[in-house]
Amino acid sequence: MRRRKTLSDILAGWRMSEGAKEAIKDIIDRSRRNTMVAVGATIIIVMFSLALLAPVLPISDPEEYVDESFQPPSDNRWFGTDELGRDVFSRVIWGTRISLQVAVLAIFFSLLIGIMMGLMAGYFGGKTDYLIAGTIDLFWTFPPFLLALAFAATVAGGSLTAVIIAISISYWAGFARLMRGQALSVRERQFVEASRALGASNIRIMFTHVFPNCLAPLIVWASIGVADAITIESSLSFLGVGTQPPTPSWGYMLFRGLANLQEAPWMSTFPGVVLLITVLGFNLLGDGMRDVLDPRMKGMRR
Amino acid sequence: MADLLSYIVRKLLLAIPVILLATLIVFLILYLYGADPITAVAPPHASAEDLEALRDKYGFDEPFPIQYGKFLKRLVFDQDLGTSVARGTLNTDVSYLIEQKLPKTLQLMAIGLTISYSIGIPLGIYAALRQDTLKDRGVMVFTLVGYAMPSFWLGILLMMALAVYTNILPIGGTVGGLENIILPALTLGLGNAALTTRMMRSSMLEVKRQDYITQLRSRGLPEREVIFKHALRNALLPVITVIGLDIGWFVAGAVVVETVFSWPGIGMLVINSIANADFPTVQGCILVLALFVVLGNLVADILYAFVDPRVRLG
Amino acid sequence: MIAAGKPLLEIRGLRTQFFLHEGTVTALDGIDLTIYENESLGIVGETGCGKSMTAFSVLRLVPHPGKITDGSIKFKGLELMNLTEEQMRGIRGRRISMIFQDPSSSLDPVFNIGSQLGEVISLHQNIYDKDALKKKTIEALKLVRIAAPESVLRQYPHELSGGMKQRIMIALALSCNPSLLIADEPTTALDVTIQAQILNLLKEVIREAGSSMILITHNLGVVAETCDRVCIMYAGRIVEIAETFELFGNPLHPYAKGLLMAFPKLGEQKEELAVVRGTVPNLMEPFPGCPFVDRCDYATNVCERVRPTMVEVEPGHMVACHLYPKGGGWQDG
Numbered sequence A: 001m002r003r004r005k006t007l008s009d010i011l012a013g014w015r016m017s018e019g020a021k022e023a024i025k026d027i028i029d030r031s032r033r034n035t036m037v038a039v040g041a042t043i044i045i046v047m048f049s050l051a052l053l054a055p056v057l058p059i060s061d062p063e064e065y066v067d068e069s070f071q072p073p074s075d076n077r078w079f080g081t082d083e084l085g086r087d088v089f090s091r092v093i094w095g096t097r098i099s100l101q102v103a104v105l106a107i108f109f110s111l112l113i114g115i116m117m118g119l120m121a122g123y124f125g126g127k128t129d130y131l132i133a134g135t136i137d138l139f140w141t142f143p144p145f146l147l148a149l150a151f152a153a154t155v156a157g158g159s160l161t162a163v164i165i166a167i168s169i170s171y172w173a174g175f176a177r178l179m180r181g182q183a184l185s186v187r188e189r190q191f192v193e194a195s196r197a198l199g200a201s202n203i204r205i206m207f208t209h210v211f212p213n214c215l216a217p218l219i220v221w222a223s224i225g226v227a228d229a230i231t232i233e234s235s236l237s238f239l240g241v242g243t244q245p246p247t248p249s250w251g252y253m254l255f256r257g258l259a260n261l262q263e264a265p266w267m268s269t270f271p272g273v274v275l276l277i278t279v280l281g282f283n284l285l286g287d288g289m290r291d292v293l294d295p296r297m298k299g300m301r302r
Numbered sequence B: 001m002a003d004l005l006s007y008i009v010r011k012l013l014l015a016i017p018v019i020l021l022a023t024l025i026v027f028l029i030l031y032l033y034g035a036d037p038i039t040a041v042a043p044p045h046a047s048a049e050d051l052e053a054l055r056d057k058y059g060f061d062e063p064f065p066i067q068y069g070k071f072l073k074r075l076v077f078d079q080d081l082g083t084s085v086a087r088g089t090l091n092t093d094v095s096y097l098i099e100q101k102l103p104k105t106l107q108l109m110a111i112g113l114t115i116s117y118s119i120g121i122p123l124g125i126y127a128a129l130r131q132d133t134l135k136d137r138g139v140m141v142f143t144l145v146g147y148a149m150p151s152f153w154l155g156i157l158l159m160m161a162l163a164v165y166t167n168i169l170p171i172g173g174t175v176g177g178l179e180n181i182i183l184p185a186l187t188l189g190l191g192n193a194a195l196t197t198r199m200m201r202s203s204m205l206e207v208k209r210q211d212y213i214t215q216l217r218s219r220g221l222p223e224r225e226v227i228f229k230h231a232l233r234n235a236l237l238p239v240i241t242v243i244g245l246d247i248g249w250f251v252a253g254a255v256v257v258e259t260v261f262s263w264p265g266i267g268m269l270v271i272n273s274i275a276n277a278d279f280p281t282v283q284g285c286i287l288v289l290a291l292f293v294v295l296g297n298l299v300a301d302i303l304y305a306f307v308d309p310r311v312r313l314g
Numbered sequence C: 001m002i003a004a005g006k007p008l009l010e011i012r013g014l015r016t017q018f019f020l021h022e023g024t025v026t027a028l029d030g031i032d033l034t035i036y037e038n039e040s041l042g043i044v045g046e047t048g049c050g051k052s053m054t055a056f057s058v059l060r061l062v063p064h065p066g067k068i069t070d071g072s073i074k075f076k077g078l079e080l081m082n083l084t085e086e087q088m089r090g091i092r093g094r095r096i097s098m099i100f101q102d103p104s105s106s107l108d109p110v111f112n113i114g115s116q117l118g119e120v121i122s123l124h125q126n127i128y129d130k131d132a133l134k135k136k137t138i139e140a141l142k143l144v145r146i147a148a149p150e151s152v153l154r155q156y157p158h159e160l161s162g163g164m165k166q167r168i169m170i171a172l173a174l175s176c177n178p179s180l181l182i183a184d185e186p187t188t189a190l191d192v193t194i195q196a197q198i199l200n201l202l203k204e205v206i207r208e209a210g211s212s213m214i215l216i217t218h219n220l221g222v223v224a225e226t227c228d229r230v231c232i233m234y235a236g237r238i239v240e241i242a243e244t245f246e247l248f249g250n251p252l253h254p255y256a257k258g259l260l261m262a263f264p265k266l267g268e269q270k271e272e273l274a275v276v277r278g279t280v281p282n283l284m285e286p287f288p289g290c291p292f293v294d295r296c297d298y299a300t301n302v303c304e305r306v307r308p309t310m311v312e313v314e315p316g317h318m319v320a321c322h323l324y325p326k327g328g329g330w331q332d333g
Helices: A001-016 A018-032 A035-053 A088-124 A124-140 A143-155 A160-188 A191-196 A202-238 A248-259 A266-293 B002-032 B049-058 B064-078 B096-129 B134-148 B149-163 B180-206 B211-218 B223-241 B242-259 B266-275 B277-306 C051-058 C083-090 C113-125 C129-145 C149-153 C163-176 C192-209 C220-226 C245-249 C255-264 C302-307
Strands: C008-021 C025-034 C040-044 C068-074 C096-099 C180-184 C213-216 C231-235 C237-243 C310-314 C317-320
Touching: A018 C213, A018 C231, A035 A266, A088 A124, A088 A160, A088 A202, A088 A266, A124 A160, A124 B002, A124 B277, A124 C068, A124 C149, A143 A160, A143 B002, A143 B242, A160 A202, A202 A248, A202 B149, A202 B242, A202 C163, A248 A266, A248 B149, A266 B149, A266 B266, A266 C231, B002 B064, B002 B277, B049 B211, B049 B266, B049 C149, B064 C008, B096 B134, B096 B180, B096 B266, B096 C025, B134 B180, B149 B180, B149 B242, B149 C096, B149 C220, B180 B223, B180 B242, B180 C310, B211 C096, B223 B242, B223 B277, B242 B277, B266 B277, C008 C051, C025 C068, C025 C213, C025 C237, C040 C051, C040 C220, C051 C068, C051 C180, C051 C213, C051 C310, C068 C245, C083 C220, C113 C129, C113 C163, C129 C149, C129 C163, C163 C192, C180 C192, C192 C220, C213 C220, C220 C245, C231 C245, C231 C255, C237 C245, C237 C310
Parallel strands: C040 C213, C040 C231, C096 C180, C180 C213
Antiparallel strands: C008 C025, C008 C068, C231 C237, C237 C317, C310 C317
């Protein structure tokens, strides 16, 4: 109930702002002309399509031993086979599904944590702010990968959920910093004072005024966050503390590829290239959107 | 000077809660592990009396805060990180294991950082001075790819290029010799060089637009002095502020890269210990890595104060 | 003083354009202007009319992607447009110097005052001895009435007030006795109480040094107090030039009249502020007529089509407006 109300509040906030339509049209126009956005978005759309279509594509079961081991790429097996005779092409595509699933969910939860923490700190100020800001800074100091490694190593089993949780609780500090900063500045502005005088509640003000103002940078940093999360997930599974075999995961495929680098270089080359392209896609989209939305927005991590 | 000193002291004091948080997280790793944490610290096939003795030593029966307090006390006063429970290193002091591996990781990070800055800073300046030319675009493509590249994949690629197909360098680093460090250090350095280049370029472009640059030109100063004395020093400031983040990146990267190249440092120790369920060692390693991060940030803050006169007041 | 001395700087047909993605902006469109020795000339106009760009063009420091595309700038008979970058550097700071609008952003924040001042003095006067240099820098600070020069030398820009920084900027600009000082809105960023001090200081040091000054401002009050002659710019062109006294008493161009009406006279209580209606034309599209046509109460058909030329209406009083057809053609005063 409450959730629905706040969502409509956000929409109301958007409708209220003068010339918002024109601004959005302008943003779309400029996005079209931005090469980075175009290339990034294309890569992302292709990757998402592959991830969604993986179950219905005419490819073999990624966990089944379909052929002889170490078969080089051929017309039949485009990316060759691995040391157990599994189809690398199919595993790369299913790996996309796993990777995107983990990264998108992890960033979604990081965003939730970050937005809540940042809004509360920035909006209420005082002791609440002091406490939360301190926590944010503590988490901000440590590289998310290191935190995720520590968490992933603690939670036994290494299920997908464990990896998602590990990344979420390692990555939120950046979003929280962003939200807190914007909430603090919006808080100072007149229109918040005005709506407070009209009797709007704190929660309502937070969602109708602060949140829409932070939307642009959040889109940018969420995109870059997904890129980071893909990197973290693949690094964790490369090190054996992330997604566990036999689930197809790029990181683990590269780990097996490293062990067989001389005999079967295709085992690492193909997942590696697709991994790089995917991360690049999200980074390009993020960087491009930043240029489009606000050229002055710089200097967060990366 | 007094300003500077009080600034440093203040930064040192601020580092304490960060270190405390690190120990807390590290402590939680052990505390949360399994139903009976004693199984994590006890050697396999330990007798009932041994278990009792350990339980007593670590105080697992007591409430959480007291356990944490004891953990801190052992850490601070005895530098006692417990003993390893892995088969090969059973009962060895974790602090001893770490001491063995620490220099290797420090070497790797030092050479990596040197590579990163000696590529990134000049390349960033080069690109900024040729803004919007083909050369600048080329540098930007390098940075985009460089920072999208996960470090283990870059490591594998470099290994393919320089070791597997050309035999220029040895593949692994188990020996930890000089020629073995080149590939891992290059992997670490190149990844961060992309970030440094980007940072340096945008910072230089920002500074070039500043009024004081026009002011200096209007005084007839030679362009090289305007750029390499005034603009450079100002443009380096943001790069210095992220040295702390860079070191964090290197610590995280070292874990991955050491594993790729079997470089015998802390990173490989922590991964092996995770694989062997040697939790006291994992705990110790992560604490040391966290300390690296905190120290890195501290160094960056202090360095910044020396270069930017404006910091000392604030 | 009467504008009858030797010409110091002669600008003819100066055109400066910016080449942007969206098109070409003509920031300066055929500027003709002469500055004589020992005079102060005010350039007045609203934001974006090209007054600062005139200054940057004279020093050939037009920022990227701008370029001087046409015209001639002669300094003591020397054509600046033909100089190499190296030779131009010998002019900048030594012969023609500049003061900037915002002293807070115009000093390098990471070097102390002593080293910034010392750098310029050592460059232009070839002084490399440490003690001699220090003596010179202290002299330069004393020149701009700084009471404790020794301690200021060791300070950094952020430790000084805005007025102090502008004094240092003046010291930097005058440290090598330039013949021409260009002051670009030197008091705009300062507190009102400091503004008068800095203006008086500028007047004094210019007189002591026997230099000329171009004072760029949007404030007619500043001009009235400081300048011998005034030049009024609009949309990248000069619309009127006259001696200060003459211009304030007898403005000719409708734009100048509007500006003066908006400027409250001493002791006068204005009931309503005269607003010059309309907007400045888009400098990206070339227009054949007078740039002021849309805002002018006296505009006729001819103003739309034909660009007005400079006409000398009174001796030394020139205006570019079709309302004043007498005389005809440009006459250099």
